[in-house]
Amino acid sequence: MARLIVDTPGGTYPVHIGRGVLKELRRTMARLEPTGAVVVADASVRAIAQAAAKHLKAARVKNAIYVVPGGERSKSLAGLAGLLAFLERQRIDRGGCIVAVGGGTVGDLAGMAASTWLRGIRYIEVPTTLLAMVDSSIGGKTGVNGVRMKNAIGTFWQPSAVISDLACLDTLPRNRYREAFAEVVKYAVAMDRGLFDVLHRESARLTAGDQDALEDVIERCATAKALVVARDERDRGPRAILNYGHTAAHALEAASRFRISHGRAVALGMRIAANIAFALGLCSERLVDAQDELLTTYGLRDEHPRVSLDRMMAAIPTDKKARRGRVAWVLPRRIGHAVIGQDVPVRLVRRVVRGAIA
Ligand SMILES: NC(=O)c1ccc[n+]([C@@H]2O[C@H](COP(=O)([O-])OP(=O)(O)OC[C@H]3O[C@@H](n4cnc5c(N)ncnc54)[C@H](O)[C@@H]3O)[C@@H](O)[C@H]2O)c1
Ligand SMILES: [Zn+2]
Structure with missing residues (x-):
């Protein structure tokens, strides 16, 4: 198990790496004490989202799961609007947080929602692709695609933690x-x-x-x-x-x-x-x-x-x-x-x- 720290002007946060580190979510919740949470998940990793939700519940954080269809299409302004509407319905306030479970697509979308909802709430990255673990989950670049241009609309908004559990990769296509x-x-x-x-x-x-x-x-x-x-x-x-x-x-x-x-x-x-x-x-x-x-x-x-x-x-x-x-x-x-x-x-x-x- 490894732990490193990302230190930027926009925020300092840990990156946990290892098999089974998803359970770090509990300690992360104890540290952040969110008033509520939404787990945003890629449809192909529903089971991981449910496991994450269990950890949140164990830490007494009220939460709901929002599933987005897998793939680049959900990383759009329409996809963002849908997620923001869900945050509103769930009454996520400024003390709330988002847990993004998925690859770079979900991470970018959820990070973008976190940076704009109520002018910014906290989010946690739970990357489930190797690309997201080595790249997109770290660094706070969030965004959605424009009509033709990839990543045309976005923000810099650092996560509060990155939890890279190698077990998440078990189902990833070769x-x-x-x-x-x-x-x-x-x-x-x-x-x-x-x-x-x-x-x-x-x-x-x-x-x-x-x-x-x-x-x-x-x-x-x-x-x-x-x-x-x-x-x-x-x-x-x-x-x-x-x-x-x-x-x-x-x-x-x-x-x-x-x-x-x-x-x-x-x-x-x-x-x-x-x-x-x-x-x-x-x-x-x-x-x-x-x-x-x-x-x-x-x-x-x-x-x-x-x-x-x-x-x-x-x-x-x-x-x-x-x-x-x-x-x-x-x-x-x-x-x-x-x-x-x-x-x-x-x-x-x-x-x-x-x-x-x-
Ligand atoms: N923010 C950044 O700094 C940054 C850096 C690099 C890339 N990106 C962005 O990341 C995106 C690409 O990310 P990606 O490669 O992770 O793709 P992705 O998130 O689209 O996931 C790829 C596919 O794998 C599926 N999937 C994800 N996890 C799975 C798992 N554990 N088991 C089975 N299926 C799974 C998804 O449903 C999807 O169909 C692009 O939108 C790119 O612009 C962002
Ligand atoms: Zn790349």
């Missing part, structure tokens, strides 16, 4: 598990050489879902994320490191009309970024190959998606992190270290992207 490793490799290549070595050494155990190995990896990723968020809660500078692989990934997702999954897009996005870095003389070819090999080991093979080069190039500047049409690339220098804010000639981007998707 492909979701595998694809989350794209984000794990992101931390390794951009920030944590030690993690890169662990991923290399423990690939058999990790792909098989070994709990000890997994706990170690989640803790390392959470630590990396906490570090960045502590330095730059509001994403004005250093937090951009987390965007490694995401500049091209977002373009790829848009160009494929979201037929390519986020994990696969990030894997290809990191391959593109590493090749750009190599072409600019920023990193060695060895890095490009080592990253490639690691991604392949985790089932993120180098597949060339059938998307139009022009459409993908057109999608790059619309990435919301682009300012005045210029894209700030995050590029690796060596394993465990990347640099942010890199300007790359469009012709070079085009050449590398063509090689990656053709």
